[in-house]
Amino acid sequence: MIPDKELLAALEELGCRATAPRRAIAELLEQKLDSFTVEALSEELPSVGRATVYRTIKLLLEAGAVCKLATIDVSQMYSLCRVGHHDHHSVCIQCGAVEEFRAAAVERLISAISAEIPGEVIDHRIELYVVCGFCPSDGE
Amino acid sequence: MIPDKELLAALEELGCRATAPRRAIAELLEQKLDSFTVEALSEELPSVGRATVYRTIKLLLEAGAVCKLATIDVSQMYSLCRVGHHDHHSVCIQCGAVEEFRAAAVERLISAISAEIPGEVIDHRIELYVVCGFCPSDGE
DNA sequence: TACTTATTGCTAGTAAGTCTCAATAATGTC
DNA sequence: GACATTATTGAGACTTACTAGCAATAAGTA
Ligand SMILES: [Zn+2]
Ligand SMILES: [Zn+2]
Ligand SMILES: [Zn+2]
Ligand SMILES: [Zn+2]
Numbered sequence: 001m002i003p004d005k006e007l008l009a010a011l012e013e014l015g016c017r018a019t020a021p022r023r024a025i026a027e028l029l030e031q032k033l034d035s036f037t038v039e040a041l042s043e044e045l046p047s048v049g050r051a052t053v054y055r056t057i058k059l060l061l062e063a064g065a066v067c068k069l070a071t072i073d074v075s076q077m078y079s080l081c082r083v084g085h086h087d088h089h090s091v092c093i094q095c096g097a098v099e100e101f102r103a104a105a106v107e108r109l110i111s112a113i114s115a116e117i118p119g120e121v122i123d124h125r126i127e128l129y130v131v132c133g134f135c136p137s138d139g140e
Numbered sequence: 141m142i143p144d145k146e147l148l149a150a151l152e153e154l155g156c157r158a159t160a161p162r163r164a165i166a167e168l169l170e171q172k173l174d175s176f177t178v179e180a181l182s183e184e185l186p187s188v189g190r191a192t193v194y195r196t197i198k199l200l201l202e203a204g205a206v207c208k209l210a211t212i213d214v215s216q217m218y219s220l221c222r223v224g225h226h227d228h229h230s231v232c233i234q235c236g237a238v239e240e241f242r243a244a245a246v247e248r249l250i251s252a253i254s255a256e257i258p259g260e261v262i263d264h265r266i267e268l269y270v271v272c273g274f275c276p277s278d279g280e
Numbered sequence: 281t282a283c284t285t286a287t288t289g290c291t292a293g294t295a296a297g298t299c300t301c302a303a304t305a306a307t308g309t310c
Numbered sequence: 311g312a313c314a315t316t317a318t319t320g321a322g323a324c325t326t327a328c329t330a331g332c333a334a335t336a337a338g339t340a
Binding site for chain 1: 210230232233239241243245246249250252253256257258259260261262263264265266267268269270271272273275
């Protein structure tokens with residue numbers, strides 16, 4: 001899990017200043033284990049302007065500190081990136097908790113598929129939808 | 141590839157009537173090898189009301205005749221579903237062409253990962269970003 | 281044809297996100 | 311600290327994607 005100061009540090013690496021609004025956003029974010037929408041984040045931070053929240057998340061995205069999830073809903077979901085860049089996410093469909101996983105098998109799969117389809121595979125996106133260990137699964 | 145009439149047939153299976161606007165949408169769609177946004181589709185069909193285009197795509201989505209792609213952009217991209225429901229998509233990042241692929245390896249991968257992560261895997265989403273055979277790749 | 285119900289196309293409304301810009305805060309220099 | 315310089319902020323207008331309401335219309339049906 002990303003420690004408190006790392007979000008700000010990631011911003012500073014981009015040449016950004018550490019300001020009060022950004023600190024507030026970082027502090028709130030570091031407690032978020034779930035995926036979130038920027039809108040919801042903004043509502044939790046009435047002292048920070050909406051535009052600033054959107055701008056900061058965009059910066060964190062550039063910095064690789066948060067990921068945009070590939071949800072098919074209209075609303076754009078984000079999640080903190082903990083293990084590093086470009087890992088894959090599993091999202092609990094009941095509580096929204098996001099885990100990142102890193103599976104060597106995935107990379108092997110991609111190269112296997114690359115061989116099967118025409119063209120060159122540049123990038124991939126894999127998301128698992130799960131019922132996490134803390135949520136009761138339906139049937140039982 | 142889905143033949144012309146199948147889009148309308150899919151709608152009729154939902155209990156929908158085959159009307160002129162829907163025919164126009166189906167005819168245009170059947171020529172689309174690429175992913176598309178509903179907005180762009182609507183612009184190509186000035187004789188059909190925008191709301192109707194949105195409504196029809198929503199119906200085709202329910203019918204499983206089109207897929208919503210898991211793009212990370214704001215704009216929602218759709219694509220005709222040809223090989224059937226719930227296959228995976230590869231999208232050419234240069235021309236937008238969408239292919240569907242079906243790989244047994246994918247399903248095997250998912251069950252392998254299931255074993256590695258806590259919780260129960262319910263669903264998955266895999267998208268490949270490629271440079272297709274018809275597009276020149278950058279470096280060469 | 282006449283009746284019934286689904287569908288259409290306006291238009292207005294909502295929601296997510298971006299842009300503008302004057303006011304403000306951070307940083308560096310003296 | 312005072313000052314100049316540059317980045318950042320927040321409020322609100324604006325854009326874009328999409329949905330809802332509703333009267334007019336087209337399909338299906340007898
Ligand atoms: Zn991530
Ligand atoms: Zn859960
Ligand atoms: Zn499909
Ligand atoms: Zn291409």
